[in-house]
Amino acid sequence: MFVPFSVTDFLDRAETVYGERVGVIDEPDQPAASLGELTYAQIGALARRQAAKLDELGLEVGDRVAVVSHNSARLLASFFGVAGSGRVLVPVNFRLRPDEVSYIVEHSGARVLYVDPELDEALAGVTAEHRFVLGDDDDLYASEGVEPRAWEPDESATACINYTSGTTARPKGVQITHRNIWVNAVTFAMHAAVTDRDVYLHTLPMFHANGWGMPFAMTGLGVKQVVLRKVDGAEILRRVRDHGVTVMCAAPAVVAAVLDAAADWDGEIPGRDTVRIICAGAPPPTKTVVRVAEELGWEFIQIYGLTETSPLLTFNRTRAEWDDLSAEDRAARLVRAGAPALGVRLTTDAEGEVLARSNVVLEGYWEQPEESAKALADDWFHTGDGGVIGDDGYLTISDRKKDVIITGGENVSSIEVEDVLFSHPAVAEVAVIGVPSEKWGETIKALVVLAPGESVDEATLIAWCKDKAAGYKAPTSIEFRDELARTATGKLQKFKLREPYWAGQERQVN
Known part of the structure; x- marks a missing residue:
């Protein structure tokens, strides 16, 4: 018997087994009205009403629907209301500039665009055939009781297109199928030993590789999901305390923010011996892993993957053979990318x-x-x-090997940053590289040669970048050089430019 995988499988099971359980606790400080606590039955009803509204708008199977939003219950439901009805969800990074968002909406051919209320004014010039603001629910959802058209699942169909910075200045749209999502979610949940007793905190942006697949995995297992709109270390600790959070995913910068907040926390750190934090983007220093264990009492897990791999490729969790090791030796093993996940x-x-x-x-x-x-x-x-x-x-x-810098969990194309800097009239040559950063894993440094007779300072060039690209893509530092290392044919030798900053490190990424 062959039964095609579909993202609807996860919500179907949640409604059947955990329908009356609170499945999602929306961020209370949404700019639109928070949806508060929603049972899995209510999430299912919301997803079907969204699908029915797309029917009314004339969207066919395979049509694209873009959404630019911070974490929210409405965004989470869209993974099922859009992708679960045979359309293609295009989650867009809310940190991007309007022109960057516009490119993605146009390139994907999205017929519908959902925009977070906080971003509505800034993205006023970004539009599609149908444009809605999240929170204007009479426009987003069909009337209660209206059922959507049935969709015959096709596991090879594209469910989501996730745009990622790569080796070109323009982002590429990664086509993730229902089968990709299904295998990633089930495998991830298995390796992380997720059960229906867990409580998951959405510290990770849901747009980022579909929240690493957690909206699907956690839904299918009936896990209570707590939505966090904006990352703040102290607020993460409060959510752990107030909701009994047991698992979260995070970039190294989030781990650092929680450790910083813990230093000023009054009383026992919440979640001690119960929370596991799953980290990716770039392994943090071993001393950070030791601090997570000693100062928070949380379990640290490292994974490796890419948007193109849904994302899980490897999983690294402490094992019985390491129990007698010192904290430092155990941490040294945990900062490796990990062992291949099942099926990889x-x-x-x-x-x-x-x-x-x-x-x-x-x-x-x-x-x-x-x-x-x-x-x-x-x-x-x-x-x-x-x-x-x-x-x-x-x-x-x-x-x-490719010209990508991963800073704070975000991919940045060094070529794109170089293009922006080249557009400044004072810049004659530029090379953008990643250098180690304890807080961000890597941070962006630009090495600049000025044109003859030109003068410009570091702050001005950084401001220039922030004006022409998303803020997180701007260099955090700029060094002015007389020349840049090149081959005999004139090609930049970035490995030589990076060497001084990575001296003494085992890896050339952090």
């Missing part, structure tokens, strides 16, 4: 690039067949990361 095959090519095969690997890049062919050459996904696989099967990421 990893290898490295002659140049050390990490290659992967799995049911979580993307279908392709939306309307970019040449980029798709390169990424999936020889029936392996080419990650663009350099790494080493040990005798025990554990992967360590040692270098980043």
Whole structure:
């Protein structure tokens, strides 16, 4: 018997088994009216009303629906109301500038655009055939009792398109299928040992690789999901205390924010011996992992993956064989990317690039067949990361072969930042590199050669970047150079430019 996987499977089970359980606690400080506490039955009803509204608007199976939003119950329900009805959800990074959002909406061909109320004014010029503000619920949802058209699930169909910065200045649309989502969610939940007794905190932006698949995994297992709109270390501790949170996902910067807040926390740290925090983006320093265990009493778990892999490729959780190790030795093992998740095959090519095969690997890049062919050459996904696989099967990421900097969990194309800096009349040459940062994992540094007779200071160039691209893409520091290291043919030698900043480090990523 063959029954196609669908994202609806997760919500169907939640409604059947946990229908009367509170499934989602919306952020109380939403700019639109918070939806408060919603049972899984109510989430299911909301998703069906959204799907029915898309029917009324004339959207067909495969049509794209873009949403630009902070974390919210409405966004979470859209994964099921949009993708679960055979359409394609396009979650957009709310930190992007209006022109960047506009490109994604246009490139994806989205017929419907949902916008967070806080972003409505800034994105006034970004539109689609149908444009709605989240919170204007009479426009978002059909009347109660109106049932959507039935959709016959197709597990090979694209469920979501997630745009990511890559080796080109323009973002690429990663096509994630229902099968990709299903396998990732089930595998992730299995490795993280999730049960219906867990409480999940959405510290991770839901737009980011579909919240790593957690909206699906947690829904299918009936987990209570607490929505956090904006990251704040003290607020994370309060949510853990008030809701009994047991699991969350986070970039290294979030881990750092919680540790900073814990230093000023009055009383016992909430969640001690019950919380596990799953980290990705770049492994933090070993001393940070030790601090998580000693100062918070939380379990630290490291994973590795990409938007293109749904995202889980490896999982690294402390194991029985490590119980007698010192905290430092255990942390040194935990900052590796990890062992392959179930169903993942990893290898490295002659140049050390990490290659992967799995049911979580993307279908392709939306309307970019040449980029798709390169990424999936020889029936392996080419990650663009350099790494080493040990005798025990554990992967360590040692270098980043493609021009991407991961800062605070966000991918930044160094080429894009270079293009922005080149547009300043005083800049003659520029190289953008990632350098180590204890807070962000990596941070962006620009090395600049000025044009003859020109003068400009660091603050001015940083402000120039923030004016022309999303703020998180701007360099945090700029160094002025007389020249940049190049090959005999004039090609920038970025590995030489990066060397001084990574001296003494085992890896060339952080």
